[in-house]
Amino acid sequence: EDQVTQSPEALRLQEGESSSLNCSYTVSGLRGLFWYRQDPGKGPEFLFTLYSAGEEKEKERLKATLTKKESFLHITAPKPEDSATYLCAVQAGGYQKVTFGIGTKLQVIP
Amino acid sequence: DTEVTQTPKHLVMGMTNKKSLKCEQHMGHRAMYWYKQKAKKPPELMFVYSYEKLSINESVPSRFSPECPNSSLLNLHLHALQPEDSALYLCASSREGGSNEKLFFGSGTQLSVL
Numbered sequence: 001e002d003q004v005t006q007s008p009e010a011l012r013l014q015e016g017e018s019s020s021l022n023c024s025y026t027v028s029g030l031r032g033l034f035w036y037r038q039d040p041g042k043g044p045e046f047l048f049t050l051y052s053a054g055e056e057k058e059k060e061r062l063k064a065t066l067t068k069k070e071s072f073l074h075i076t077a078p079k080p081e082d083s084a085t086y087l088c089a090v091q092a093g094g095y096q097k098v099t100f101g102i103g104t105k106l107q108v109i110p
Numbered sequence: 111d112t113e114v115t116q117t118p119k120h121l122v123m124g125m126t127n128k129k130s131l132k133c134e135q136h137m138g139h140r141a142m143y144w145y146k147q148k149a150k151k152p153p154e155l156m157f158v159y160s161y162e163k164l165s166i167n168e169s170v171p172s173r174f175s176p177e178c179p180n181s182s183l184l185n186l187h188l189h190a191l192q193p194e195d196s197a198l199y200l201c202a203s204s205r206e207g208g209s210n211e212k213l214f215f216g217s218g219t220q221l222s223v224l
Contacts (some may be wrong), residue, residue: 102150
């Protein structure tokens with residue numbers, strides 16, 4: 001069974017204080033790893049897809065990287081509007097099924 | 111238009127009620143999904159429709175009945191629910207339901223079962 005573990009569960013940063021979120025996964029035949037952002041009471045919003053080890057993608061203050069066992073979401077100089085829950089998800093084998101991790105709840109303090 | 115629209119936003123129902131959740135997208139996507147998310151938990155897949163045919167049912171109890179009338183619409187019919195079914199129900203769509211497709215989510219229906 002596909003497993004996705006995210007850490008930490010919660011993270012509190014001062015504005016401008018860079019950090020990284022971790023997503024480790026155990027799957028058979030990874031097809032893709034996804035990062036989503038979820039605001040309270042809303043559906044997840046797509047950020048990145050990573051396909052293979054060594055791949056990196058960037059968007060504004062966010063940078064996602066992938067190894068054979070884990071992915072990191074690096075947040076550089078975060079702002080209060082970056083506060084949200086960041087979900088990692090994997091797609092493997094049965095390609096229509098995406099398995100989500102529990103997420104990291106990020107709070108950025110002004 | 112990159113929106114997935116879900117109605118209603120909030121729903122309170124008793125255990126003997128019958129209600130329906132609705133989802134609509136106009137992006138030409140051919141795969142649509144129902145996810146259930148309880149507080150502080152990840153979204154869990156319930157059903158997948160691909161080209162209007164049910165392709166995945168994740169062993170969901172029969173009190174949840176999905177329907178896909180056409181490629182733009184997805185319904186979830188609810189009957190005789192239990193209080194533990196209270197959750198945020200999320201609809202999502204993707205281009206064809208293939209590999210590595212990003213999901214577009216609606217804002218969800220917050221369901222409370224009394």
